[in-house]
Amino acid sequence: MEPMVPLDGRFMARRLGFLDVVSNCGNQICFFWGLDVRCQVLVDHEQLLHVWLESNKWPKPLFVTAVYAKCDTVERRELWDALRTASVGASPWIVGDCALVDAGYVGSPYTWYSCRLRQRLDRVLISSCWMTVFPKMQVAHLELSQSDHRGLLVEAECTVEQKVSSFRFQQMWTTHFEFLGVVRQNWQYPTVGSGMMRLQQKLTRLKHYLKEWNKTVFGNVFDNVAAAERGLKEANEAYDQDPCDRTLVERNRCSAELVRVLAQEEAFWRQKAGIRWAKDGERNTRYFHSLVQKRRFRGTIFGIQHEGEYLTDPIAIKDSAASFFQRLLTAEPVFPEEMDGEHSEDGLTDEDRRSLCVMPTLEEVWEAVFSIDPDSVAGPNGFGAIFFHTCWEIIAEDVFGAVTEFFHGEKMPKGFTTTTISLIPKTASPTCWSEYRPISLCNVTNKICTKLMTIRLGHVLPKVISLSQSGFVPGRLLSDNVLLAQELIHSLESRRPDANVVFKLDMAKAYDRVMNGEHPGFFHSTRGLRQGDPLSPALFVLAADYLSRGLERLFTANPTMFYQAPGLIRVFHLSYADDLMIFTTTCRQNMELLRYFLRAYERVWGQLINGSKSSFIVGRQASSLQTQAVQDVLGYQLKHLPITYLGVPLYKGNRRAYLFDPIISRLRDLLQGLAMTNLSHGGRLALIRSMLQATPLHLLQVIHPPKSVLITIERIFNGFFWGSYNRHKHIHWSSWAKACFSVAESGLVVRSLAGYVRAFSMKLWWRFRGKSSLWSEYLHGHYCRNLHPTIVPYNCNHSSVCNRLCRIRDVAEHFIFWTLGEGSVSFWHDNWFGEKPLAQLVHRDTYIMESVRYYWHEGEWNVPRILRIIPMPFAQTICQIPIAAGQGDRIVWTESSTGDFSTISAWEAIRQASPRRQLLADVWHRSLRPTISVFL
Template sequence: MNLSPRGSQNTRGDNFNRGGRGGDFNVILAPEEKQGVTHLIRIGSDHWPLLISISSSHQTHQKYFRFLDLWTQEPGFNETLKAAWNEDTSGSPMWNFHLKLKNTCRKLSQWSRNSVGNIFDNTKAMEKKVADLEEICLTNNSDSNRMAYNCANAQLIMHIKKEEAFWKQKAGMKWFQDGDSNTKFFHTIMNNKRRRLVLKKIKKNDNTWIEGSDEIAKEAINFFESQFSKDDSHKDFSILNCLPCVINEEDNNIPDALPTMTELKEAVFSLSADSAPGPDGLTGTFYQKCWDIISIDLFNMIDMIWRLLANNWYSININGSRHGFFKSGRGIKQGDPLSPSLFIIGAELLTKLMEQLISESFIPYSVDKGCPSFTHLSYADDTILFSSGDPLSLMAMMNKLSVYEKCSGQLINKDKSCFLVAPNTHESLTYDIKRITGFSQSNFPFTYLGCPIYFGRQRVKYFDGLISKITGRLQGWQGKMISCGGRAVLIKAVLQSLPLHMLSVIHLPKTTTSQIEKLFANFFWSETEGKKKHHWIAWKNLCYPTDEGGIGIKSIQDINNSFSAKVWWSFRTRNTLWRNFLEAKYCPRAHPVKKKWVSGQSHTWKRILHVRSDCEKYLVWKIVKENCSFWWDNWLGTGNLGQHFPHTRRSKKLKVANFMIGNTWDENKLLRILPMDMVKQIQNINIYEGEDDFPIWTPDTHGFFTCKSSWKVLREGRNMSRPEPTPWAGPAPGDHF
């Protein structure tokens, strides 16, 4: 076999290829436990010595308690839990809850060993019993023998389902429901997860490597202890005075109020039952199934939670063993439930500081006349700043960032930060920007919030990262181990969700969508690298609902169009910065409904114009304040009036309010430009009460826009020639062995 090398990739001093091979001396080991070959240093020779390791890398460590969800279905579970939980304890509510959990885990472990037993040994014993009874039935097929065989076979099925539940929990596949019970796929997923969790070596800041669990643990403890230590530097909070005071005393007391039992129950039952267990080994299933028993003790210790925010202690889990026990002085961390609020406050402070630049002779980023000006875009701690190349403006911006750092404690990572300039920018200006900011220069495209930001033509290579992401996910799945139905579920539940974020922002080129669907098709037909499989049905014929002869997978192009409709809906109905910017840039005089696309305009504008005519048919405005465009908004319900009168002067500024007197229609004014039958139709329209005109999306029963409803009306459906259900509609039997 070809051994996996560690160290230098060559065995000679020149650039020749490696020249070492060896037998699979440790073939009995699991793949993640094989050592392979290590290249040692050269001493007095131009060859690197090769050290072949044939011993297992598996290290024994203490095994911790892990709650198995299948226990909740076993007889005697509730009685064991109640007896363990109700044992007397003393101390604070937090300490009592800790002792009860600890005692319960110990008693459940004992109960599992004595009552449940080893589920795998039980299955093997039952298989042998079924085989023996089957032999008996072959020789004497009496009623009593058949009954004994059927009872044993039913018990075997029950034990098999226990194994399935065990491997499902271990594999952690939230998408799984039914159909692939106890197959090799479960074991492969679990082994791959174990292999990924093993740390063999890490690189320090000085680019040296550390090997061994103990040495890695020491370095990890030093790193995180330093990372979580309290920052004693002085913070200047006077700048917070620029934030408006919008919180009164009553609002301020709400976060301090203890949650009610109802709120606590909602939080517990919102947990994913299949989520990974915490450090105590207990899953969401435990807290939900045992709620009636543990709820009071859990509620009593909630008032101690605030102490955890200021007094956290940590241990590091390295390769299954816990190391160290150190304190954190940082308080709330990223990932805590309250941390998003801190990001919002920080973003608000940064916004106020950037707004101050406008009044300080700051030269902003150049935009078209009439477009709203802006200095930054921010999402959490990912921020894009916009400025001219004026040195004084750049220094003013960097000063504001310095003030923000001193107040918030957030520091700018200059190694990850960069700046971009327009093409043909003079080198001297580029040098000044680099000198003032301390950032390195980058070029288009760059990635922001998971999407490529590019300048000029849309190129397929900009989306190679998305293709690689899908390919990487497929490579770790071992599609040949999953049934056909299981692969269809994976495509619908997991694979199709990977490009959704990018589809909601960018209209992908057809070449990219074709590549994605080709990957889906190859996976569905169980095609692996080097082994092509025949595709019995074209992929486009599978991308239909089951009642139309498909398998329920949505076409990527249809999803693309659905998200384009969502962008158009947002553009037409919401008062946002990007909407005002696009309208000022492309529709300064014409209404967006009749504006034509011109070559050279942005891809986003081209995208929404592509679905404009289809969307406007389903977008109806309900009149409240008569602010709708008289000619171009669909407030009549039959389309905009402008399309019916192409030769009439149709001003964008003409509103419905211009034809109203109070809450009644001005019939004389309407008759000057419209025929009598249409005026009568207009006079029958209801005037609603409210603050402003509001839109209705007619495909949805509640009038709200949804991607699902837009997908239904925008896609090209298929009529079935036969009324009977298709073979895809019913449930298919799954694989069990």
Template sequence: MCDLLDVTFYKVTNSTFFHNVIKDKNKRLSIHKIKDQDGNWVEGTTQVATAAVNYFSNLFKAEDIDENNDIFNVIDRVVTREDNISLTSPPSIQELKDVVFSIDPDSAPGPDGLSGKFYQSAWPIIASDVHAAINSFFQGATLPKFFTHTCIVMLPKVNFPQDFSDIRPISLCNTSSKILAKVINSRFSGILPRIISQNQSGFVKGRAITENILLAQEIVNNINKPNVGAIHPPKGIFDLIETYLTKFFWSGNEEGGKYHWISWDNLSYPYREGGSNFRKLEDIYKAFTAKQWWKFRTSNSLWVNFLKAKYCINDHPTTIQWKPGQSHSWKAMLKIRSEVDSKIWWRVREGNVDFWFDNWTKQGPLWSLMEDVIVDQHISIREVYRQSQWDWNVLHPYPSEQIKDLIRKYTISLNNNTKDVPFWTETESGTFSISSAWNLLRQKRLFAPIDAKLWHKDVPYKMSCVAWRAIHCRMPTDDKVAKKFKINFVSKCFCCIGAGMKTGMETAEHLFCSGHFAQLLWSSF
């Protein structure tokens, strides 16, 4: 990444330095000597190339196995005829356009040298040709070799690789091949969740390996074994890590040694609130816990079903209280539940939303509007809204006039074929994001207009940091050093030494505002 940033920064000028950077990079990435698969050193381009081909050919060679397809006779058929038609039908130009513009324009091209940027820039000209080429494949044509050709690039995993296990091969395919693969992939994405069982987390959008880890924790906790703390570490771990981060920020190494002029707590605020845009680990942890709660409330997975069966068999998730002996994961989720669940709004479709305890009117759960009344009824909207009318009599307790007036203003139309849709109200799109959850759950400070203007992408971070420290009087000036370390000494500003200059005590205000040198600079603006 650092190399990429360096190249991006200097390539604009097409300078000698830029070309030297490229030459140095190519020199470092060249392999002149390496061990073959037998452990013998080989040198020279031809010998290294032969050894590489032999090693990776042997590594990726398919094994001969006896196939028995009888097992497929006992597997339920889940791919319908309609699914097959959807998978194999020729794509439209619009579908291809969506795929083309989803490709990273700066990704490395294949053997033909045409990157995603070319396809996107020339799309009005080449659209019909690309459409015809892709459609020919879906109509049964064999892909020509130039279409499927790739460049095999070997990337070192370490500096100065000794053998081929220190190298990772990647395949750079033509963008035309990427387009075809992405079309097929996007079509498969809607079918894979039905084909792949719920306990498999990988390669399925919306599933996460962390859910399987959390499920394992719940099972371990169920059998009274010591719970795993990797997902939910104690606060002391956060404090220890932040101590090392603070030392590194002020000293450049983990041993520290330099005075911390600003605490990590004060550093960990956004620029606009007077901080340096770091984030407290505990706030990040809360944000990821909020994501777990969001998934628990809005998705259907093995982990979610297990938690509901374990903790919510007779109660709504928003009313459950934590009990001793329950898992740390569940306890952490309940701690942030009230703040997070209040930001989940349900758009009613099939009507399985809980009438009393889910927020479907945008006014919060309706039970909270019932004064001095205990609500313990769990009933879905479809059980109350029948034949396009509200049946108030099935509700216990009977709703107040305030609630009935609120509901009458709410337009509802049940559709048995469409699931109720959850919206995350902290984002415009309604999609949950870690950053919005972090902003919701973190401690906030008032807007600091001056601080917000100090930081800019075109100003080096170090310069902004110095200005920020100066404004907050957190510089090692004489007055601060004397006060912090109880040292008595004569202070004078070295910027004011000269004929006719009146020296003053070295303070941030004197250095940057009232001092002779500062006044001279400010007079130029």
């Protein structure tokens, strides 16, 4: 409570139903407690009140600290000092030294209001120890009354109803020497049936057997660790009293036993925590346990708004979940319009169609099985992909038989297609079921069949799907769409009467959906695609391609709808799965045509456009009447640049540093939630390599960052590695620049972000030169036209992407070589000769834009024509270059053994290496765990 004025605390306590009250010396914090609680003040400070609490209802005493912090930085330092001096003893404290977790909230997202300002100033932070005592806790933002602050109601329970756990295959089982023998013996027992039913029955039988085997062989992992520790303690005491060979052998045996059971405990918690970056061996069960606690705490649904009523009873919540999603995923009795056949044309050959339906081979099934992530979460039957990888030689015949039966058209048994639905919150504090994202956890047996189909579809999708669709089509990248959208935004301003307008449409999704770790019910889904099934993305883009082809026909029939932008290629829409952007003009008639088409698409395919979340942007030259016309016809909201598309801000202008503020905040928030004191330096290094350093890469690929942004991000990495967080400063024994080298070069095998940025720029140049996407084709038509890309002049009026390419082209071209096929590459400016482009070897006043095939005659070199312009030594070398007739010219990356570009090879090619010392590579060998190697 925040009185700020003198008041009779005991009178207020009685009115509120509490036993007593205490306030801090500044009279800014009041703390009330009830009859069954004993309270003692430990620290009374102007900015905090630190109390000790005890109750018969709790398993142990607790510490609670209420904070009312000063806004001045200097005065707030006194608060940090007071918090550090607070002694917490052995009881759970609501405040920890680090790794605090925001307890979240339900209700309004804001706790403080002042006129038009509103912020979330008040919050509850808890430690992992607190979550252990109170695994079930909820913070509610109460309604405003007389105060400008909302009240925070904290409800916590120290006992949670034990749920019936379902079978889950444990990865630690695979490390036992008896495991494969147990599986082989059980698998060979006779089974009735064949194909899919046979495989399902064997898995069911094995599941029951493994449960009993686990109880006998592994037992309780935590009890085993405690017993091994006691055994080692007794063995050490026996050896100290009688240091003979017998006690030494017993001590070594007990030590080995402890290492074995600790490895099992580590594997158990690592699998439960879902940590993939710790494969190198961060043996830190406390860290994994803390992550599991946070996941459980944040994933528990304490209340939900359903049909106008706020539900808090667990049974009512489960029933409402099953009811909501059953209605959502049951097909409605609609009668869609007949699909226009002209939209469904494809470029498949008869051979392509046969390749989709031919019976699979054992090698194809193996490829499908091992393409599934072994650490992926298992489906309802509990067997994850790690089981199929480990036991492949035992189960291969039955898996192949099941897949073959499926391709013969047999119906899948019920257990094959059963799916568990996990709910992932879309917002920080979801209040209704529509604010959860459903993820389908399918059985691996089902995934194998759909994965095989997905691999086959991947070979033909590029021939079927429109170039404007980049999602889930092999060879097309998300960054291609972002780069092309950025290029079109650069041309947003138009001096023509009809201003340009860009629409960003939000598609309403419908998917399948476990509630609080339990199955609330079973229902039969009759519509929607399962997000989590390998086949769903391919099916979705096939359906969405109808939209692309329909838009193409609409714009072709109405040329005035085309977006006004320079260049030879007209782009009217971009798609990445269901993320859609449409580029057109503000003419009211065009808006009417677009609205009619979108409504027809909704009726045909049943996919709805969320009008309240869809938006549009216009240029500064668009009049208010044009903007209003767009809003009147389509009903979308007007937004201003920058806008976010596929996780990247689209912008205009030269200021770029502020665009990286969200990613920097995300990194800091991510580190705030990590249990830093539970991680060794080796664990932190593994986390930096696998997750933290990868976080900003998506943005760095498409936006060239200022140097200040890279310095800020690398300071965050370096501070995390050396243990600096919040206001806790530790000595940084080395700069981050010295860490960005290999071990033999006295580094930590991390890569500098500046090097990444240059490598990404070279990747953009590579894709631009190879014309491998709609984005590269558009840039060629816009900026090159009658000029070769290597001689296009730098222009400050060009887009930021174009100028980024101009800055890197001289470096990147040095590593590009062309092998001749159809001979369309430039005779003078492309490097097909071997050493350099001929323009750099043969000096002329002017270089005509001629292709290589101009100097061919009937598939061979036209020697007389070559000798007219090329000196004899070079002409002889040219005539020895082979021509691969009937094939296309191939762009080759000289720094790669395969000829294909890779970011790593580009980074290695341009970085400045330090002197190597083989001794360092021998001592800090990669076989050592980072936990040990960094310590050394």
